[in-house]
Amino acid sequence: MKHQRLPVEVDPFRLVEQGRMLQGKLAVKDFPRLQDLLFHGENTADEISTEINLEASNAETAGLAEHDEAQVLVKLEFGRNESGLAVVNGVIKCELNMSCQRCLNAVKTPFESALSVAFVHSDTQAETLQEGYDTWLVEDDRLFLRDFIEDEILLALPAMIAHDLDDRKQREQCKPPQFQGELLNDEKSAKQDREKGKGKEQDAQQKENPFDVLKDLKLDN
Ligand SMILES: [Zn+2]
Numbered sequence: 001m002k003h004q005r006l007p008v009e010v011d012p013f014r015l016v017e018q019g020r021m022l023q024g025k026l027a028v029k030d031f032p033r034l035q036d037l038l039f040h041g042e043n044t045a046d047e048i049s050t051e052i053n054l055e056a057s058n059a060e061t062a063g064l065a066e067h068d069e070a071q072v073l074v075k076l077e078f079g080r081n082e083s084g085l086a087v088v089n090g091v092i093k094c095e096l097n098m099s100c101q102r103c104l105n106a107v108k109t110p111f112e113s114a115l116s117v118a119f120v121h122s123d124t125q126a127e128t129l130q131e132g133y134d135t136w137l138v139e140d141d142r143l144f145l146r147d148f149i150e151d152e153i154l155l156a157l158p159a160m161i162a163h164d165l166d167d168r169k170q171r172e173q174c175k176p177p178q179f180q181g182e183l184l185n186d187e188k189s190a191k192q193d194r195e196k197g198k199g200k201e202q203d204a205q206q207k208e209n210p211f212d213v214l215k216d217l218k219l220d221n
Contacts (some may be wrong), residue, residue: 003073012119012136012143015078016086022078028070028094031150037161039099039106070094074149086119087133092152102162103174113156119143 006024015022028034076090093112100107118133120126126135136148163174 003071006074006145008145010143010145011141012078012088012138013086013141016080016088016119019079020077022076023074025071025073026146026149028072028096030146031072031153034096034150034153037096037098037157039097041099041104041106070097072149072153074145081118081131083131085129085131085133088115088117088119090115092149092156094153098161100162100174101160103176105163105173107161107163107170107173109161111153111157113152115152115156117148117152 003023003025006022006026010022028038072092072094074090074092076088078086078088081087091112091114094110096109096111097106098109099105116133117136118129118131119138120129120135121138123137126137129135136143163170165171165174
């Protein structure tokens, strides 16, 4: 299905009277408040895309770098409900490249949310609305689609955005950078020591200081 770029501004009440359906796309980069939640780091992204390159298809890897190209697909149906309210029902769909709240690396977050909103002319009308709709206050018969859609996305995003630890591949990606470094060094030195026949000594040392890594993490933060 074709996705045209959506208009910046519409008259929602006119669309309601016409029973119109709008379907189109908006660029993720046009949502300033959403930008703060997206992944922006360069170095880690490089590391991750190298990792993914080994395991996944190029198509999947390409998504990570396509910040500016990422699109939000939107479908909105305007009309009146049974009691005559001016409403819009619709769906918002996108895949966001967000920052994992656990490791701060990039995590792809597929997003799909249904919306059901009543348009009102005043705060009073919003307060007295009894039908369980979310409301949107329309001033001067103008609706800025970008603000409207961004609000809906921010409301519907999960409170905790992080790698799925039940998924093996995502779990492997979900390590704080300094922790990853420690692990690599430990593995390396353990290997070298084993080769020199000092494996047992090394093991004993590690048992004595199992929380060294955690201590470093706390100081860093
Ligand atoms: Zn993570």
